[in-house]
Amino acid sequence: MNALGQSLLNFWRSSIGKKLIVAVTGIILVGFLLAHMAGNLLIFQGRESMNDYAYFLHHFLHGVGIWLFRIVLLGAFILHIVTTIALVRQNRGARSEKYACEATVKASLSSKIMIWSGLTVLGFVIFHIFHFTIRVDPDLAGMKDPGDPSRHDVYGMVIAGFQNPLVVLFYIIAVTLLCSHLRHGIASLFQTLGLRSEKTRVAIQYAGIAIAIILWLGFLSIPTLITFGAIEDNGEAGKHSSTTFVIDPPKC
Amino acid sequence: MNLTLKVWRQAHADDTGSIETYPAENIPEEASFLEMLDIVNERIIEDGGDPIHFDHDCREGICGMCSLTINGVPHSKETGITTCQVHMRKFRDGDTIWVEPFRARAFPIVKDLITDRSAFDRIVAAGGYISVRTGAAPDANATPVPKIDADAAFDAAACIGCGACVAACKNASAMLFVGAKATHLNKLPQGEPEKDKRVLGMVRQMDAEGFGNCTNQYECEGVCPKEISADVIAKLNRDYAAAAGREAVE
Numbered sequence: 001m002n003a004l005g006q007s008l009l010n011f012w013r014s015s016i017g018k019k020l021i022v023a024v025t026g027i028i029l030v031g032f033l034l035a036h037m038a039g040n041l042l043i044f045q046g047r048e049s050m051n052d053y054a055y056f057l058h059h060f061l062h063g064v065g066i067w068l069f070r071i072v073l074l075g076a077f078i079l080h081i082v083t084t085i086a087l088v089r090q091n092r093g094a095r096s097e098k099y100a101c102e103a104t105v106k107a108s109l110s111s112k113i114m115i116w117s118g119l120t121v122l123g124f125v126i127f128h129i130f131h132f133t134i135r136v137d138p139d140l141a142g143m144k145d146p147g148d149p150s151r152h153d154v155y156g157m158v159i160a161g162f163q164n165p166l167v168v169l170f171y172i173i174a175v176t177l178l179c180s181h182l183r184h185g186i187a188s189l190f191q192t193l194g195l196r197s198e199k200t201r202v203a204i205q206y207a208g209i210a211i212a213i214i215l216w217l218g219f220l221s222i223p224t225l226i227t228f229g230a231i232e233d234n235g236e237a238g239k240h241s242s243t244t245f246v247i248d249p250p251k252c
Numbered sequence: 253m254n255l256t257l258k259v260w261r262q263a264h265a266d267d268t269g270s271i272e273t274y275p276a277e278n279i280p281e282e283a284s285f286l287e288m289l290d291i292v293n294e295r296i297i298e299d300g301g302d303p304i305h306f307d308h309d310c311r312e313g314i315c316g317m318c319s320l321t322i323n324g325v326p327h328s329k330e331t332g333i334t335t336c337q338v339h340m341r342k343f344r345d346g347d348t349i350w351v352e353p354f355r356a357r358a359f360p361i362v363k364d365l366i367t368d369r370s371a372f373d374r375i376v377a378a379g380g381y382i383s384v385r386t387g388a389a390p391d392a393n394a395t396p397v398p399k400i401d402a403d404a405a406f407d408a409a410a411c412i413g414c415g416a417c418v419a420a421c422k423n424a425s426a427m428l429f430v431g432a433k434a435t436h437l438n439k440l441p442q443g444e445p446e447k448d449k450r451v452l453g454m455v456r457q458m459d460a461e462g463f464g465n466c467t468n469q470y471e472c473e474g475v476c477p478k479e480i481s482a483d484v485i486a487k488l489n490r491d492y493a494a495a496a497g498r499e500a501v502e
């Protein structure tokens with residue numbers, strides 16, 4: 001192997017090298033989540049905004065854009081998972097003898113369940129892709145925008161997709177665990193990258209918690225409001241008319 | 253005061269070991285934790301038993317030789333002190349106290365509560381030094397050091413190499429120790445020229461010894477008797493990234 005290859009192999013083999021890979025892929029994934037949440041919130045603008053946005057995503061750079069995006073994201077996701085599993089296995093081996101009396105001084109609950117929150121997110125992502133990206137349900141796949149029947153009705157699909165309370169419940173559990181992952185993960189990546197000091201430590205910790213809460217509210221507002229009937233599909237095309245905010249849903 | 257001890261007994265490195273129960277009666281409140289063990293050991297010896305083996309040396313908090321995980325916390329839950337500085341007045345009459353060794357695969361148990369912490373020595377030998385000319389000692393002020401760097405280096409140099417950070421870490425990671433040892437030299441003009449070599453060498457040795465990876469949970473910082481800040485870990489991470497990058501392209 002040449003010298004550069006050897007250096008890269010050393011980097012992968014080292015504990016800090018692997019941690020740096022987790023942190024960098026973590027940033028890519030968090031960046032994606034923020035953008036994804038902002039896009040999703042267009043549902044509150046109505047059918048036209050939501051479907052225009054979806055159309056844009058599928059057609060920018062002549063349709064190549066979304067694939068570039070997906071490749072980077074999938075690469076980061078797989079690298080993150082492979083690396084964290086390698087780390088967790090090494091860590092369990094390093095503390096093979098457990099304490100009879102085990103105590104925790106500082107570690108947060110979120111930090112202790114990283115692998116479990118992560119694996120739940122993995123299961124969720126697979127489900128979510130089949131649900132809304134590949135659309136295995138023909139009813140969801142076949143929905144057409146009433147304003148422009150040549151394109152898919154993402155707006156209607158999301159509302160129809162969240163009519164099943166079990167699906168909504170799974171979304172709530174998974175997104176809550178995702179935000180637990182980030183409650184530790186965001187502050188943690190600054191430490192891993194060496195981008196924090198004693199002065200910025202507390203601020204970064206609170207910023208991480210704040211981002212986790214914003215993501216939690218942003219993502220879960222959609223399925224919960226649909227469940228409680230605050231967003232309904234009235235079948236109309238157009239911008240604002242299609243979203244009805246029903247604060248007090250009719251009892252009938 | 254009267255106490256009950258739950259102590260890890262292990263005859264030798266390959267023994268499986270187990271927790272044994274000992275009464276510790278009539279212990280004076282002013283005794284230190286190690287003196288309490290001395291008293292219990294005298295009674296065990298009088299009864300013809302094998303005394304509880306534990307490490308210690310200075311008994312004044314500076315050598316880093318004493319260890320013990322007391323009720324699940326290395327050096328006990330008292331902050332900023334070593335086991336030898338813990339006093340029995342911190343416990344209550346009738347308490348049950350769990351006494352276990354510093355556990356980590358990289359710190360194999362020699363006997364009872366004594367662990368082999370020589371992995372730390374090998375990490376220091378892999379870069380925790382500066383190469384200097386032999387000869388007369390240079391003049392103390394020949395190399396000016398900014399106060400802020402001198403203070404940061406001094407804080408890191410307070411590490412006594414006890415290994416509590418490893419014992420407390422859920423992953424038995426040695427990052428606080430390595431961060432402290434690397435930072436204390438990296439921060440000074442004398443240590444700066446060998447910074448990359450030091451960081452790469454020490455981290456490589458740390459991994460080879462079988463310590464775990466840091467998950468930024470800061471258990472180490474919570475138990476360190478010298479209150480070393482996990483800042484040194486952030487610094488080590490950054491220095492490692494820079495050193496590995498330079499090593500890859502140069």
Ligand code: HEM
Nearest residue numbers: 022023026029030084114115118119122185188189192467
């Ligand atoms: C959208 C998905 C995800 C995001 C945004 C995300 C984000 C993060 C971030 C920011 C960190 C902290 C990195 C650091 O400490 O430097 C992290 C750590 C971690 N992630 Fe994820 N992650 C995601 C998915 C997953 C998945 C699917 C797994 C499953 C294996 C996983 C397992 C872990 C583990 C175990 C750690 C702790 C690693 C350590 O500290 O050693 N993550 N994640």
Ligand code: SF4
Nearest residue numbers: 411412414415417476
């Ligand atoms: S960093 Fe603290 S706990 Fe770790 S070896 Fe040094 S003095 Fe002991």
Ligand code: FES
Nearest residue numbers: 311315316318336
């Ligand atoms: S015996 Fe020296 S520090 Fe405790």
